[in-house]
Amino acid sequence: MTTIETPILPLRQQFIGNRETLDLKAICIFAATGFFMGADTYYQEQKVLLPGKRYVLDGEKIVSESAAFTWYHTPVERPFEQVVTEFAQLFETIIEEQVGNQKVILPLSGGLDSRTQAAALQYLQKDVHAYSYELAHGHPETRYSEQIAAVCGFPFQKMTIPEGYLWESIEKIASINGCYTEFTHPRQVAVMEQWETMGDVFCLGHWGDVLFDDMKVAEELSFEGQVNVLFHKVLKKMGVPFAEALWKHWHLEGDFSTYLRERITAGLRAINIPNSANAQIRAFKSLYWAPRWTAINLSFFEAMKPMGLPYFDNRMCAFICSVPERYLAGRHLQIAYIKLRNPALAKITWQDHRPFNLYHYSWNKMPWNLPFRVFQKLNHTVFTKKLVKNNYENQFLGTANATQLRQWLYENPAFDSLIDPAIVKHFYSGFQQEHLKYSHVVSTLLTLSVFAKREAAE
Structure with a gap:
């Protein structure tokens, strides 16, 4: 037993x-x-x-x-400043335990989860190598990440996800994640070899956006x-x-x-x-999304280096259950922590609330955001309309990509035995007419085709 x-x-x-x-x-x-x-x-x-x-x-x-x-919701009423202090002590304790004296590899984005980690790692004086990536022919997604790294004094590496990388990596993706997520998401497979010399352990920010926010419903x-x-x-x-x-x-x-x-x-x-409806929905997402979607593609990081995930720690989950919802709503707790540990980080634009930072993001509403919205509209119309925005564009669009995709959808006997080719043809035809609308379905068809081939080979 x-x-x-x-x-x-x-x-x-x-x-x-x-x-x-x-x-x-x-x-x-x-x-x-x-x-x-x-x-x-x-x-x-x-x-x-x-x-x-x-x-x-x-x-x-x-x-x-x-x-x-x-999962439970037993909020303990105390001042917000006390909750921030409790979070700081717990968060930094967990990170210290997870990374120790090893060199840390830190993926950065323009959001809050990795920025919160950057604040903690800099405060703890860890040896950190940061990186971020963006799609080839896409928007400059690494802009804010590079600024965050500079403020913290971390070496920074910008990486590019190339067009058509999927096809030479598809068997590798399937062997690592077992076909348990569709293939548009694990774009990190295109850069994972570059992690080899960057450090000893990852510090990953997954699930912070769920634990440290409300679910946007009435209690x-x-x-x-x-x-x-x-x-x-x-x-x-x-x-x-x-x-x-x-x-x-x-x-x-x-x-x-x-x-x-x-x-x-x-x-x-x-x-x-x-x-608490918000706490109940958060618990549902943590029971279902976190282990069966978010965690699946952690396997790509784990294939290269050990991982530290402070938001996945059992103590962090228990802590969340004691925090009043009003302190979690709107990411207030993480924002206050960043301001406490590194005010300069809080002055960098919050990507979800451009052009405002963590001190002024509440201005992201009319009339204060009108000039930026007008600028964005003009910029999209004139300059950025053709830039790649989604993973599937670099993976499925274009002649070379389409050829590879159709081979998996139409020239795999094992897949024909699993799914009626008429269904495949129907949804792929829809994708040819409306790319974004059908992109998930086509990626899932591809995933199931790879699964069917692997199943037949065993």
């Missing part, structure tokens, strides 16, 4: 059971949402160990399962209202029509939308945080 206690936010999937019969209902949810829900995998007999659980295992059999952690939102919010949040563009086509093709009982809603309802009801 073996006892396993899973983290509240697992860094990786732990599988149990054999790979035998395809779980077609689970694959339909993957097709619609981009991730597998709960313990689902591609196979009926194989499951993933759930977050925050204590399992007793007998080989590949689960003997017993109990809760090791249950008193009804249970049914929360189900409706989550139902629409989980779906990707054209996800329902795609899943319904597969559901019908595979002759599954009932209908897809009802099945997905039932799964969401059951998952949300099991959480049971009646005093």
Whole structure:
């Protein structure tokens, strides 16, 4: 007998059971949402160990399962300044434990999670090498990252995600993430070899944006209202029509939308945080999105170096459960921490609220943001309209990319056995007419084609 206690936010999937019969209902949810829900995998007999659980295992059999952690919302009223101090002490303690005296590799963006880490690492006087990347022929996404690194005194490396990188890396992606996310997302595979000489350990900011914000709903939102919010949040563009086509093709009982809603309802009801809709939705996302979507592509970082993820730490999850919602809403806690530890970082533009920084972002509304909005409109119309904005543009558009994509969609016998070629043709034709609208579906078709080929080879 073996006892396993899973983290509240697992860094990786732990599988149990054999790979035998395809779980077609689970694959339909993957097709619609981009991730597998709960313990689902591609196979009926194989499951993933759930977050925050204590399992007793007998080989590949689960003997017993109990809760090791249950999400809750018990806010302790205290001054905001005290909460900031508590967060600072906890955050810095976790980072110190995770990176120690090793050289840190820090991915930066123009958002708040990595900026909060930069403030902590600079305050702790760690040896840091920062980097950021942007798409070839795309917007200058590294602009604010470079400024953050300069303020902190970190060496900085700008990287470019090249056009068409996907095709020479596709087998590598599949072997690392097991086809558990579609292939437009792990663009870091294009630069991962450059990490080799940059440092010893990653410090990654994943999930901070969920833990340290509200869910943009009224606290008193009804249970049914929360189900409706989550139902629409989980779906990707054209996800329902795609899943319904597969559901019908595979002759599954009932209908897809009802099945997905039932799964969401059951998952949300099991959480049971009646005093805060925001906390309950945050808990749902942490139980379902974090381990089955966000964490999947952590495997690319882990393939190269050890990882530290301060927001994934069990203590951080427990801390969040004690913080009043009004302190989390609008990212107030992280903003206050950055101002406390490095005011110069707070003066750099917050990308989501351009052109305002952390001292003035509340001005991002009419009439104060009108000049910038007019400038952005003119700039887009005249100069930047043709710049690459989305991953799929560099991966799927253009003659060379289209040739590779069609080979995977139309010249893979194993894929033809899994999905009716007429379904593939229908959605790919839609993509040719409306790229953005159908990009998720086409990327998922590609992922399933690679999965089918790997399955047939085993």
